[in-house]
Amino acid sequence: MENENIILIGFMGVGKGTVARAIVRNSDYFAVDTDDLIESLENKKIKKIFEQNGEPYFRALEKKCALWCEKNIKGSIISTGGGFYKQENIKKIGKVIYLQSTFEKILEGINNSPNAKKKLKKRPLLNNLDEAKKIYDQRVKEYESVADIIINVEEWDENIAAKKILDVLSS
Numbered sequence: 740m741e742n743e744n745i746i747l748i749g750f751m752g753v754g755k756g757t758v759a760r761a762i763v764r765n766s767d768y769f770a771v772d773t774d775d776l777i778e779s780l781e782n783k784k785i786k787k788i789f790e791q792n793g794e795p796y797f798r799a800l801e802k803k804c805a806l807w808c809e810k811n812i813k814g815s816i817i818s819t820g821g822g823f824y825k826q827e828n829i830k831k832i833g834k835v836i837y838l839q840s841t842f843e844k845i846l847e848g849i850n851n852s853p854n855a856k857k858k859l860k861k862r863p864l865l866n867n868l869d870e871a872k873k874i875y876d877q878r879v880k881e882y883e884s885v886a887d888i889i890i891n892v893e894e895w896d897e898n899i900a901a902k903k904i905l906d907v908l909s910s
């Protein structure tokens with residue numbers, strides 16, 4: 740469907756935003772990111788929202804954002820925060836693509852990136868890696884069951900992932 744959105748879901752740091760930008764470079768799509776929308780709405784970084792208002796407040800904003808996306812976004816790629824997949828209306832927003840990788844590979848990718856420290860610091864739920872692994876283990880099956888399409892990005896290059904996604908969508 741021409742106007743259908745693509746929603747990228749997956750664990751923190753798997754590369755949802757990076758893959759979204761690669762899709763934009765290789766297609767006519769435009770991209771938005773749910774965390775960016777929430778940050779601009781609140782005029783605050785996600786980290787600050789967690790610190791000052793708590794996680795439940797952030798989740799309520801995600802819900803608001805999901806309802807807004809359903810009503811207002813068309814023909815776009817929506818990269819999401821790692822917990823956004825829980826939104827009840829997610830399937831109504833568009834086609835859900837799960838970027839799949841192991842916890843170890845995700846951490847390796849973050850640690851090998853030039854701004855690794857920043858990437859870890861801005862994600863409150865990655866502060867404690869034992870806790871983060873527990874969240875990963877809890878979510879893995881849920882990500883799979885929500886997804887319309889699963890793309891494994893373990894050995895990834897964002898351009899290959901983007902191409903795979905565009906190929907699958909056009910087939």
Ligand code: S3P
Nearest residue numbers: 750751752774820821822862863
């Ligand atoms: C979260 C993931 C983060 C951000 C928030 C909560 C999660 O986004 O939405 O810190 O619950 O997994 P990224 O997946 O972009 O790190």
